[in-house]
Amino acid sequence: xxxxxxxxxxxxxxxxxxxxxxxxxxxxxxxxxxxxxxxxxxxxxxxxxxxxxxxxxxxxxxxxxxxxxxxxxxxxxxxxxxxxxxxxxxxxxxxxxxxxxxxxxxxxxxxxxxxxxxxxxxxxxxxxxxxxxxxxxxxxxxxxxxxxxxxxxxxxxxxxxxxxxxxxxxxxxxxxxxxxxxxxxxxxxxxxxxxxxxxxxxxxxxxxxxxxxxxxxxxxxxxxxxxxxxxxxxxxxxxxxxxxxxxxxxxxxxxxxxxxxxxxxxxxxxxxxxxxxxxxxxxxxxxxxxxxx
Amino acid sequence: xxxxxxxxxxxxxxxxxxxxxxxxxxxxxxxxxxxxxxxxxxxxxxxxxxxxxxxxxxxxxxxxxxxxxxxxxxxxxxxxxxxxxxxxxxxxxxxxxxxxxxxxxxxxxxxxxxxxxxxxxxxxxxxxxxxxxxxxxxxxxxxxxxxxxxxxxxxxxxxxxxxxxxxxxxxxxxxxxxxxxxxxxxxxxxxxxxxxxxxxxxxxxxxxxxxxxxxxxxxxxxxxxxxxxxxxxxxxxxxxxxxxxxxxxxxxxxxxxxxxxxxxxxxxxxxxxxxxxxxxxxxxxxxxxxxxxxxxxxxxxxxxxxxxxxxxxxxxxxxxxxxxxxxxxxxxxxxxxxxxxxxxxxxxxxxxxxxxxxxxxxxxxxxxxxxxxxxxxxxxxxxxxxxxxxxxxxxxxxxxxxxxxxxxxxxxxxxxxxxxxxxxxxxxxxxxxxxx
Numbered sequence: 001x002x003x004x005x006x007x008x009x010x011x012x013x014x015x016x017x018x019x020x021x022x023x024x025x026x027x028x029x030x031x032x033x034x035x036x037x038x039x040x041x042x043x044x045x046x047x048x049x050x051x052x053x054x055x056x057x058x059x060x061x062x063x064x065x066x067x068x069x070x071x072x073x074x075x076x077x078x079x080x081x082x083x084x085x086x087x088x089x090x091x092x093x094x095x096x097x098x099x100x101x102x103x104x105x106x107x108x109x110x111x112x113x114x115x116x117x118x119x120x121x122x123x124x125x126x127x128x129x130x131x132x133x134x135x136x137x138x139x140x141x142x143x144x145x146x147x148x149x150x151x152x153x154x155x156x157x158x159x160x161x162x163x164x165x166x167x168x169x170x171x172x173x174x175x176x177x178x179x180x181x182x183x184x185x186x187x188x189x190x191x192x193x194x195x196x197x198x199x200x201x202x203x204x205x206x207x208x209x210x211x212x213x214x215x216x217x218x219x220x221x222x223x224x225x226x227x228x229x230x231x232x233x234x235x236x237x238x239x240x241x242x243x244x245x246x247x248x249x250x251x252x253x254x255x256x257x258x259x260x261x262x263x264x265x266x267x268x269x270x271x272x273x274x275x276x277x278x279x280x281x282x283x284x285x286x287x288x289x290x291x292x293x
Numbered sequence: 294x295x296x297x298x299x300x301x302x303x304x305x306x307x308x309x310x311x312x313x314x315x316x317x318x319x320x321x322x323x324x325x326x327x328x329x330x331x332x333x334x335x336x337x338x339x340x341x342x343x344x345x346x347x348x349x350x351x352x353x354x355x356x357x358x359x360x361x362x363x364x365x366x367x368x369x370x371x372x373x374x375x376x377x378x379x380x381x382x383x384x385x386x387x388x389x390x391x392x393x394x395x396x397x398x399x400x401x402x403x404x405x406x407x408x409x410x411x412x413x414x415x416x417x418x419x420x421x422x423x424x425x426x427x428x429x430x431x432x433x434x435x436x437x438x439x440x441x442x443x444x445x446x447x448x449x450x451x452x453x454x455x456x457x458x459x460x461x462x463x464x465x466x467x468x469x470x471x472x473x474x475x476x477x478x479x480x481x482x483x484x485x486x487x488x489x490x491x492x493x494x495x496x497x498x499x500x501x502x503x504x505x506x507x508x509x510x511x512x513x514x515x516x517x518x519x520x521x522x523x524x525x526x527x528x529x530x531x532x533x534x535x536x537x538x539x540x541x542x543x544x545x546x547x548x549x550x551x552x553x554x555x556x557x558x559x560x561x562x563x564x565x566x567x568x569x570x571x572x573x574x575x576x577x578x579x580x581x582x583x584x585x586x587x588x589x590x591x592x593x594x595x596x597x598x599x600x601x602x603x604x605x606x607x608x609x610x611x612x613x614x615x616x617x618x619x620x621x622x623x624x625x626x627x628x629x630x631x632x633x634x635x636x637x638x639x640x641x642x643x644x645x646x647x648x649x650x651x652x653x654x655x656x657x658x659x660x661x662x663x664x665x666x667x668x669x670x671x672x673x674x675x676x677x678x679x680x681x682x683x684x685x686x687x688x689x690x691x692x693x694x695x696x697x698x699x700x701x702x703x704x705x706x707x708x709x710x711x712x713x714x715x716x717x718x719x720x721x722x723x724x725x726x727x728x729x
Contacts, residue, residue: 045393
């Protein structure tokens with residue numbers, strides 16, 4: 001690798017300054033504020049503020065609903081990641097086939113990513129809502145099964161997982177597609193000549209060569225599911241029914257902005273931050289070892 | 294260079310010309326509210342009329358989203374030391390506002406600004422809800438109460454008499470006939486489940502919702518909804534859910550479409566949707582009082598829901614005379630009547646109600662009388678209202694458990710016990726952070 005050497009000693013600092021300023025203002029400062037708030041019990045209007053040490057955290061540790069939200073987060077994130085990665089790879093593989101109008105298909109499969117999560121949520125509501133959705137209405141003609149996720153927790157969870165994965169799959173397709181197209185055709189042809197079938201070719205050549213991209217997407221999808229999926233849940237289930245889809249980030253929002261319990265909300269944000277940092281570190285530590293760059 | 298200078302000159306001139314002539318220093322009064330759709334238009338119309346009626350003050354109304362969003366926005370603005378003058382806060386936010394130290398109580402505002410509003414003209418269930426030690430703290434604006442909406446076409450199809458069921462027993466029987474006749478897919482549903490089925494059903498039967506007279510006389514309050522009455526009522530709903538008599542349709546106004554599209558023959562919902570229903574319903578409909586269980590329970594009164602206008606501290610002293618005049622404007626019979634007729638929210642002054650009666654308004658629009666008829670009794674400590682801290686979270690806890698009960702994963706008793714345990718925890722937290 002070539003090393004760039006700056007003659008001017010100040011210039012490099014000047015060049016990273018804008019990025020540093022943005023990171024400080026929009027990441028470190030709010031993160032520090034959350035940390036500070038999490039040690040206080042604050043009245044909604046901020047007029048009464050009492051230092052209570054780790055009390056907000058202590059309450060979380062004994063709150064079964066908090067454990068439930070952690071469990072929900074992991075179920076949700078695993079579901080979204082698996083579905084968005086799996087579908088993404090599958091569709092990307094399809095989009096490498098030689099068919100007429102390929103460019104158009106390739107553009108079309110990326111569209112869902114252009115839809116903001118809350119809007120995607122609203123679209124899913126209009127399709128799936130038990131009171132006014134199209135699908136339950138059609139279903140009612142063919143089966144007596146009542147598609148009612150307003151009462152059935154796991155159905156609600158499945159719905160938000162699918163909706164969230166749908167909004168994110170376009171992003172994965174773009175990366176997988178680029179990865180697939182970068183695999184030299186000669187390698188695959190050589191393998192064919194040696195008698196390797198499509199499954200073998202995929203397992204021994206394509207997948208290993210895609211692994212850096214898959215790893216990157218794994219991390220990004222996980223983080224997206226933990227934080228970015230807020231919009232879908234807010235629009236579709238509001239964490240219900242009976243907290244079945246209340247993931248950590250939604251609980252932190254609800255306790256803070258609806259319940260006005262800012263101390264607990266801040267403590268939850270701190271925990272969430274730690275969880276995601278640990279998860280990402282673990283992935284880098286263990287999964288990255290198996291990645292061939 | 295010259296050319297660009299001349300362009301700048303032209304642009305500047307254009308901007309100067311386009312800008313409105315500086316008004317004779319009107320004071321601006323910011324009013325944040327949560328009224329959307331048809332209700333938002335009506336709110337803007339009231340504000341427009343006030344602005345036209347005088348020249349010194351200009352009220353600027355701004356829709357800041359849902360009720361919780363408006364409250365959160367106002368709190369954030371207050372902490373930034375630039376609050377709106379007036380903010381609309383929903384009923385369950387009352388205790389938070391009362392203890393915030395951030396409000397300019399309406400009784401004090403009108404007294405200090407020497408604006409006379411006859412508070413005795415307001416009906417008791419409304420002023421009682423928003424008063425502390427006999428003084429009114431916020432301006433009643435949009436008040437409503439839950440009533441029963443009936444699809445009369447479905448009733449006719451099922452061969453039922455053309456009158457709304459008055460008791461829950463009748464609701465159950467009528468629903469079963471409707472299901473048998475195939476006149477609808479479900480008997481009834483309810484919007485705002487905690488508000489209609491507990492917060493109003495308890496006072497309607499003169500049953501205590503919480504200790505300390507539902508929280509009015511102290512902060513160390515606990516919930517009482519898991520007693521015999523609560524278990525009986527919610528248990529019946531759960532049994533009906535299994536039979537299709539009742540169909541749970543979600544929180545807030547989400548279940549409304551079930552009634553609008555004819556799936557459910559009856560709906561329990563706020564009287565505030567009358568205005569919208571008049572425009573949108575494609576079948577014959579009517580209203581009845583919130584169903585009652587009958588003896589041995591006494592018929593008391595329902596409580597008002599909706600929101601009031603709170604005046605915030607922290608603005609220029611010279612702005613508050615305008616705020617007080619706007620409040621006076623809203624309290625006048627003409628505005629009260631117009632607001633009621635346009636939206637379906639209750640007329641809440643005796644003079645407005647009397648004027649409406651003189652004009653035979655309620656005879657011509659019986660559905661507008663239904664909710665008022667539930668508010669005529671003199672409130673008891675059980676039926677004055679609810680003053681619970683962090684009520685939003687409590688409602689959330691209750692509705693979560695109701696969902697467990699209706700889904701059949703918990704019995705009514707278990708679910709209500711858990712709701713009480715969780716609710717009491719929230720109340721304790723609130724009491725701790727608001728120690729005097």
